[in-house]
Amino acid sequence: MEAFEYARATSASEAVKLLASGNSEVLAGGGDLLARMKDSISTPSRVVSLRGARDLRGIDYKPGKGLRIGAMVTLDELASHADVRHHYPGLAQSVEEIGGPQIRNTGTVGGNLCQRPRCWYYRAGFGLLAMHDGKSLVPGGDNRYHAILGNAGPAYFVSPTNLGPMLIALDAKLRLLGPKGPRELAADKFFVTPQAEAEREHALEADEIIAEVIVPPPKGRSAFYEFKQRAGLDWPLATAAVVLELNGQTISSARVVLGQVAPVPWPAPEAEQALAGKTLMEPVAAAAGQAAVEKATPLSRNAYKVTLARVAVKRAVMRAGSNT
Numbered sequence: 667m668e669a670f671e672y673a674r675a676t677s678a679s680e681a682v683k684l685l686a687s688g689n690s691e692v693l694a695g696g697g698d699l700l701a702r703m704k705d706s707i708s709t710p711s712r713v714v715s716l717r718g719a720r721d722l723r724g725i726d727y728k729p730g731k732g733l734r735i736g737a738m739v740t741l742d743e744l745a746s747h748a749d750v751r752h753h754y755p756g757l758a759q760s761v762e763e764i765g766g767p768q769i770r771n772t773g774t775v776g777g778n779l780c781q782r783p784r785c786w787y788y789r790a791g792f793g794l795l796a797m798h799d800g801k802s803l804v805p806g807g808d809n810r811y812h813a814i815l816g817n818a819g820p821a822y823f824v825s826p827t828n829l830g831p832m833l834i835a836l837d838a839k840l841r842l843l844g845p846k847g848p849r850e851l852a853a854d855k856f857f858v859t860p861q862a863e864a865e866r867e868h869a870l871e872a873d874e875i876i877a878e879v880i881v882p883p884p885k886g887r888s889a890f891y892e893f894k895q896r897a898g899l900d901w902p903l904a905t906a907a908v909v910l911e912l913n914g915q916t917i918s919s920a921r922v923v924l925g926q927v928a929p930v931p932w933p934a935p936e937a938e939q940a941l942a943g944k945t946l947m948e949p950v951a952a953a954a955g956q957a958a959v960e961k962a963t964p965l966s967r968n969a970y971k972v973t974l975a976r977v978a979v980k981r982a983v984m985r986a987g988s989n990t
Contacts, residue, residue: 667703671712675719678843678877684714685873686845692716692875694738694777697769702782707789722776722877727753733881737776742767744775754881755989756888756907756982760832763892766899776876779830779840779856780868783823783929784901785812793863795820809965811903814972816928817963821859824926825867830857831907831925832890834933838881844874853879857930867929886911886918889986892925893974902926904974906958906982910946917941917950922958922982927975934958937979946987948980955979 675681684690691710693699702708716722722738727749735744744750745762761778764770782788787796787803796803797820804812804822812822833853840851856869870876892905905925911918920941924932937958944950955976962972 668706668709670703670710672715673712674715674717677719678716678721678875681714681716681719681875682843682845682873684712685875687712690714690873692776692780694774694780695740695769695772697765697773698777698781702789705789705791707782707791716776716875725750730883732883733879735775735879735881737774737876737878739775740771741773741775741778742770745770753884754836754888756832756890756909756986757829757836757881759890759985760828760905760907763894764828775829775879778827779833779876779879780870781826783867784826785823788823794823794860794865794867795863796822797863805965808967810967811901812965812968813928814959814962814964814968814975815924815932816859816930817965820861821867821929822965823867823929825857825928825930826901826926827857827931828890828892828902828905828925831905831923831931832888833879833881834931835907835909835921835923836881836884836888837921838879840876841878841880842870842874843877844871846871848877850880854931854933859929885909887986887989889982889989891978891982891985893978904971904978906975906978907931908979908982908986910941910983910986912946912987915946917944917946920954920983922954922979924958924975924979927962927971934979936960941983946983948984951980951983954983 690712693715741761892902909921922934922937937954940954940957
C-alpha cells in the first residue's frame with residue numbers, strides 16, 4: 667500500500683472540502699477501498715473518512731412521507747430497523763445476507779452503492795474494462811461471473827451492489843453533496859455503464875458524495891431474492907428485486923430489477939408486463955422470470971446465470987406476495 671494522508675471529516679460539507687485536494691477517495695466502512703489500496707488498484711494521496719460525520723447517519727420513517735437513510739448507516743442497522751422491516755421488507759432482505767455480521771456492522775449504505783466491481787480482471791490490475799493489447803480479456807477468458815445482460819461491450823463486469831436494484835424498484839432518490847451544493851438523482855440514474863477506461867460506473871461528479879437515500883412511501887409489497895454459490899460470506903450470482911401493487915390477488919402493477927447480471931442494476935420491463943393484470947400465482951411468476959431473461963446474451967462460461975436470474979425473479983415475486 668502506498669503512503670497517503672488521512673483526514674477525518676466531522677460533517678458532510680467538511681468531507682466535500684477535504685476531497686477537493688485532488689487525488690482523494692472516500693472512506694466509509696473501508697471494506698472495498700482498503701482492499702483496492704492494498705492491491706494498488708487505487709492509490710489516493712488523501713483518504714477522507716466519513717466516520718465522524720454525524721449528519722450522514724440515522725434512519726427516519728414518517729407515514730405518508732417515506733424513509734430517509736443516511737449514507738453512513740450500516741447495513742446491519744438498515745436490516746434490523748423495525749420500520750424498514752415492516753414497511754420495506756425487500757429493502758431489509760437485500761442487505762441482511764451480505765457477507766457476515768462483521769461486514770454488515772462496518773459496511774455502509776453509501777459504500778454498498780459506490781463499491782467498485784469485483785471483476786477479477788479489474789482487481790488484477792487490467793483496468794475497469796479489462797483491456798489488453800486493445801482487446802477485452804473477458805469474452806474469451808474466465809467470464810463465469812460476468813454480465814449476461816447489457817454486455818455488448820466494452821463493459822462486461824457486473825454491478826456489485828445489493829441495495830441498488832431494490833432502491834430502483836422502490837423509486838428511491840439519492841441526495842448528493844458536492845462543491846456545487848446538493849442535488850437529487852433518481853436511483854436508476856446513479857448507475858452508468860462506462861464506455862471508456864477513464865469513465866466511472868457511478869454518476870458522482872468530482873468531489874461529490876452520497877449524503878442520504880430518500881425512499882417514498884411504500885406503494886405495494888416488496889421482496890428480494892438472491893442466489894449464492896455458498897450461503898455465507900459469498901458474493902451473489904444473481905438477484906431480483908420486486909415491488910408488487912396488488913388488488914386482492916390481482917397484480918395492478920409491478921417493478922422488477924435484476925442484480926449481479928449486468929454492468930448496472932437491470933430493470934426488466936418485460937417481466938413487469940408479464941405480471942401486470944395477472945393473478946398472483948406460481949405459473950405467472952415463472953412466466954415473469956422467463957420474460958426477464960429473454961434478451962440475455964450469456965458469454966462462453968456464464969449461461970448458468972440465465973437460469974439463476976429467471977428463478978430469482980420467480981421466487982422474489984412469490985416472496986413479495988407473502989410479504990405484508
